[in-house]
Amino acid sequence: MVESSNNVKGIIAKRVAREMNDGDVINLGIGIPTLVPNYLPKDVNVILQSENGFIGLGPLSEVDPDLVNAGGQPTGINPGGAFFDSLFSFQLIRGGHVDVTVLGGLEVDACGNLANWVIPGKMVAGMGGAMDLVTGAKKVIVAMEHCSKKGSSKILEECRLPLTGKGVVDLIVTELAVFSVTDEGLVLEEIQEGVNLETVLDKTEAKFKIR
Amino acid sequence: MVESSNNVKGIIAKRVAREMNDGDVINLGIGIPTLVPNYLPKDVNVILQSENGFIGLGPLSEVDPDLVNAGGQPTGINPGGAFFDSLFSFQLIRGGHVDVTVLGGLEVDACGNLANWVIPGKMVAGMGGAMDLVTGAKKVIVAMEHCSKKGSSKILEECRLPLTGKGVVDLIVTELAVFSVTDEGLVLEEIQEGVNLETVLDKTEAKFKIR
């Protein structure tokens, strides 16, 4: 079961990695998005931005309790990186200086709306930096499992949970398929290997066009 | 004539210096205000802010073309100083982190209005940082000669030139007198040594109360 879940996460992260271009400045949310760098081709070097205050997030070398990623975990900084305060960090994020952000989602809909920060009466995590990221990054990719743990589609005709951002999502990557958000709604761009169209249709509440 | 003008400037600067408290953060405009530090008592150490980007303006030591004051002249920085960009500099100024600013004036009036940046059709210097300084500094002192070169009062019932700031002036120091700006208009706080009240009344267009 754990094996299978890891598998699913890997499939999603691997597909997201193909969206990255050499030199891109990327901000990765916690969860599946953090796996993306593991699947980057060797000739694609990206620069990771960490919204808690630096550019050049890299592998952990020495442990310094003052050097953590946006999930609060110990991390490293690559040569060429830079530290700054939270104000400057969000100037970069909101100002369009981050090329791609990859985030998890609770729900995404056909208008590119994203919900991932609160389930009323239940989970109130807070939006953290997510609202700024989806508003400011040039490209917003939602990387998530296609269905909830209860088996219901997370890709909806219209989000029911409170939104993180309105009309902000560019691409949705799940273990079943890849959708782009266009002015005419969702477009199925790809079906993941070993998945058939019927499964995608069956598991997707939102209507979508097929490219 | 030059001698006499220098004398006048010295009288004004000397009186302004008495307004400074130990530890104050001060921003000085060009002209008479820059003479103020020469007259500070030994036990009054002030910290000079330079709006082009540093704290701790000090005497010139080595000449570095990249270290100038807000008038563009070579200057020095004292130990304990700090460099920053123009954005941060004006955050300090507008945010009330500068205790006193001392500026020259073309006209000041009974409402505390100040005009010092433009004479329509004639001189258009631009406001530079003056509008931010008079808006943001905790105390605004205008240090200027009492009358224009043509002999007319620069302390008016109402400014005629375009304003630098509305209701911003706290204290006016000239070679003849010191006025405070209160809710009830100008109050004559002091007459400079060797000057009599008749002269002040004669040379001042604005009405004022006598403390």
Add this chain to the structure above:
Amino acid sequence: MDKTILVDELLPIFKDGLTIMIGGFMGVGTSAKLVAALMESNVKDITLIVSDTATPEKGVGPLIVNSRVRKLIVSHIGTNPETGKQMIAGDIEVELVPQGTLAERIRSGGSGLGGILTPTGVGTSVAEGKEIIRVDGRDYLLETPLRADVALLKAKKADKSGNLVYNRSARNFNPIMALAADLVIAEVDEIVEIGEIDPEDVVTTGILVDKILV
């Protein structure tokens, strides 16, 4: 002017009902000593402005766990379950603010601005009750300034005039909070003589810092 202070001298400063900003992100860059002093002072009904409530043990977590906070202005509470519990029980009032907006509001409060226009939160519940202003064909939320009575910072090093240098990602909210409170207190690991920090390296100028706790 010696700005150094001992913990005992801090205690009378802390009073019930104060608005306090505390630097840090997930507890990193939060002054453990100043939070401990707050705990020791037994103050309550604090309005706390902070990036997140970290964990129950870390950062400002203990202030939450021990019910010292009446109102919280914060971007994330998910890592400290106690915050959500008190929020649902109605024991603590929580205003959730996007992290970039929180930074901007604090900077506005410290920079004499009346606020900023941000696109963040447009079309979400964050926009409720806020003025929407259209500039150049795009909608923005008017977000207003935040200030505090006291800001508690954590830095790596200070000189005796209060110039501060931070360590790595522990910088986060500390430099902007230094602008936005009536009284600014910094815990530092090391204090050096004036002149020992290069003016190019200073991140927070000493004119913003009132007290230093080593």
Add this chain to the structure above:
Amino acid sequence: MDKTILVDELLPIFKDGLTIMIGGFMGVGTSAKLVAALMESNVKDITLIVSDTATPEKGVGPLIVNSRVRKLIVSHIGTNPETGKQMIAGDIEVELVPQGTLAERIRSGGSGLGGILTPTGVGTSVAEGKEIIRVDGRDYLLETPLRADVALLKAKKADKSGNLVYNRSARNFNPIMALAADLVIAEVDEIVEIGEIDPEDVVTTGILVDKILV
């Protein structure tokens, strides 16, 4: 990815009618080489965003003297008499902006904001035609963002990824202009390998810098 560029490669970039931001204060922190390249390129009708027009010989002064600028967004022109002369003759359009407001407008343009509310200029001619917004009982002017096609910066040192470090008061407007233009070009005195600038010392991150002229 090598960002270094030669003066000759710059010339095709400069086109008539561009909006250009140039760092500097009274010519200090203005790239003399990049201004010279602009002169050499013979471009005209520039919209120039700059702190001041320095003197006829210094900073951006030569661009004014040689009538390359059609519109100027600036806080001070008093030290370059040529600017005032062209302004009165109607040869150059001048928008005078308080220096702190100019900095804020550039930062807004580079930070995705729709503008800021500032008390600076309320009750003066600067307020003419601007929206006045009342927050907490005080009036503020809504000041809108500024952006440029190109920003020309001057720094002391760069690494090959474009991280910049400035020298003393030559920093001024350069770091915020780095945020607010589609193409950012920096002249530096010295270029070093990636890793030679401590991440704590970087003032402008290399992700903002497109081209480096040594």
